[in-house]
Amino acid sequence: MNEEVPRPAEVHDWQATGESGVLHRLRRDAESLGLAVTKIPQRAHWFHQYGPYMLTDPWRGYAIVASGLELEDVETWLQTQRHRSQQWRRDERDAVGD
Numbered sequence: 001m002n003e004e005v006p007r008p009a010e011v012h013d014w015q016a017t018g019e020s021g022v023l024h025r026l027r028r029d030a031e032s033l034g035l036a037v038t039k040i041p042q043r044a045h046w047f048h049q050y051g052p053y054m055l056t057d058p059w060r061g062y063a064i065v066a067s068g069l070e071l072e073d074v075e076t077w078l079q080t081q082r083h084r085s086q087q088w089r090r091d092e093r094d095a096v097g098d
Contacts, residue, residue, distance in 0.1 A: 022075075026071065034058075034059060035065060037054075038055075039052065049067075051068065055067075055077065
């Protein structure tokens with residue numbers, strides 16, 4: 001299967017939107033997929049390994065799903081997962097309809 005990965009729906013002006021507003025929206029999007037967006041403080045000793053943002057699964061003891069992400073990466077990752085989830089649901093519906 002050769003799918004095209006969806007691109008971010010819009011290009012964000014990070015200065016105008018403000019990082020906290022974008023982060024809030026991405027946290028809501030992640031929550032809808034059962035995930036959490038965690039911001040790693042730059043002063044943390046593991047910032048260079050996991051930061052500045054990571055996606056975790058709170059239902060699995062905060063297992064790391066993806067790390068070392070910028071906000072743009074978080075958005076792309078979430079959109080890709082949402083696209084895969086929607087494709088899976090369509091495939092399941094088609095299989096039941098056969």
